[in-house]
Structure formats: structure tokens, C-alpha cells
Amino acid sequence: MTDIPEQPLAGRLVGDEHHLLVRIYYEDTDFSGVVYYANYMKFFERGRSDYLRLIGVHHHELAQMDPPLAFAVTHIDITYKAPAKIDDIVLVRSRSTGVKGAQFFLHQRIERDGVLLCEAHFDAVCLGFDGRPRRLPKVLINAINHTVTDKKGG
Template identity: 50%
Template sequence: MSDASWPDLAGRIVGKVHHLPIRVYYEDTDFTGIVYHDNYLKFAERGRTDFLRVAGVHHSELQEADPPLAFAVHKMEIEFLSPARIDDELLVETRYVAARGARFDIEQVILRDGQPIWRAMVRAACIDGAGRPKRMPVSIINAIGAYVSEPSQSR
């Protein structure tokens, strides 16, 4: 199945913010029925990856580039505001607030019923196959640059 056969599979960009719906499954929870803390990181990773996908930047193409490129999280500041539970419908919002040189600054919020339950500020870097920072190609800067916006007021 390709993105063309199910266009919303990777979420959608509304204005300059990517929206990715997530449902909480049993596998996402701990023995108390709430989302295990590391799964929020997985939800956020999906949001960042699918934002790039919708913007036209695909990880598989980066790996095949010469030199091969990848993105790595350098720093993350996280706030856990309220727990999510099994069967909750969540929305991962991803906003790129800077893209220059080898780095991105990304604001992410996970919402339940329109209310933030988790927040993160992420600094990611473009790296080469040896793990060294590498200036992003112009094509990536252009693809992401169209969506760079100011941080939300909720921070």
C-alpha cells in the first residue's frame, strides 16, 4: 500500500502544523492501563517522520543519497502533563520552529480531546553515515522551510 492509496495514512499538515492521529492500544500501556512513558517518544517520532514524509522528505531516500544521511535527536525537553489510557484517541501535533545548517528545532504536543497531555521541544541534527553533523541539502531546507513557524504560545 502506498501513501497514494491512503493519503491520510501519514497524517496531514494544517497550516504549518502536522497532525497525526494515534489510538492507544494494549501494547502501548503498562500493567496499570496507562501509556508507558517511552511510548510517547515513539508517538512523537512517528509525528516527526510523517511530517517529513508529507513534506516530501523520505528516510529511505536519505539513506540512498550520496553521502547517506539520517536524522538524529540531539536534545529533548519533555513535559508529561496527564496520562493517556487504553483506547484513547490522541493527536500528535508537530511544528518545525527552525531549520538551518545541520539542525532542526521541533515543537511537539500530544493532545487528548483537544487538551495537551505531553509536550516536547526537540533538537535534531542531520548526520552522515559516520554520525557526523552534515549540513542539510537545499532540497530538505526548502521542503521543511515552507512549514517553519513560530513556537506556539502554549510553551
């Protein structure tokens, strides 16, 4: 029998944030034993995807809508503060900061034991499978706005 982990696989919602624990594996590091800078993007993606999943926005359901929808990141502003190392357990914190038309905005942080390692602001857009921007459906706006604390529009 498998024990249920204390931290669910998709993380958890804590107030207006999503928290996801990530263990740093050998494959995440460069030759010096620290996390390769591009891998922080993977950790942020996991945080965004699981945040959306926990507020009821599932990628496979977006693809089945009429018209089918998907998300694409359009802008990233990232700052690296300190390295994560092999075997570290880091916390990916994700918080929606608003929606506007076809766009939504997120602030994400990666921390180890309360110390900020990396921080990013992401802009994402909702797209049809034809690659053209589509307004976020009302159900998605409501789900995202439910956790927003610093709106960029509406």
C-alpha cells in the same frame, strides 16, 4: 474492497502543523492502564517521520543521497501533563520551528479531545553514515522552512 480512511495513514498537514491520530493499544500501557511514559517518544517519532514524509523528505531517499544521510535526535525537552489510557485516540501535532546548519528543531504536542497530555521540543541533526554532522541539503531546508513559523536561524 478497503475503504479509504478519512485520516490518511501519514496524517495530514493543517496550516503549519502536521496532525497524526494514534490509537492507544494495550501494548502501549503499563500495569495501571495508562500509557507508559517512554511510549510517548514512539508517538512523537511517528509524528516527526510522517511530517517529514508529507513535506517530501523521505528517510529511504536520504539514505540514497551522496553522501548518504540520516537524522538523529540530539536533545529532547519533554513535559508530561496528563495520562493517555487504553483505547484513547490522541492527536500528535508536530511543527517545525527552524533550521540551522546541520540541525532542525520541532515542537510536538500530544492531545486528547483538545486537552494537552504531553509536549516536547526536539533538536535533531543531519548526519552522514560516518556519524559526522552534515549541513542539511538545500532541498531539505526549503521543505522544512516552508512550514516554519518561528525560525531559530537559517
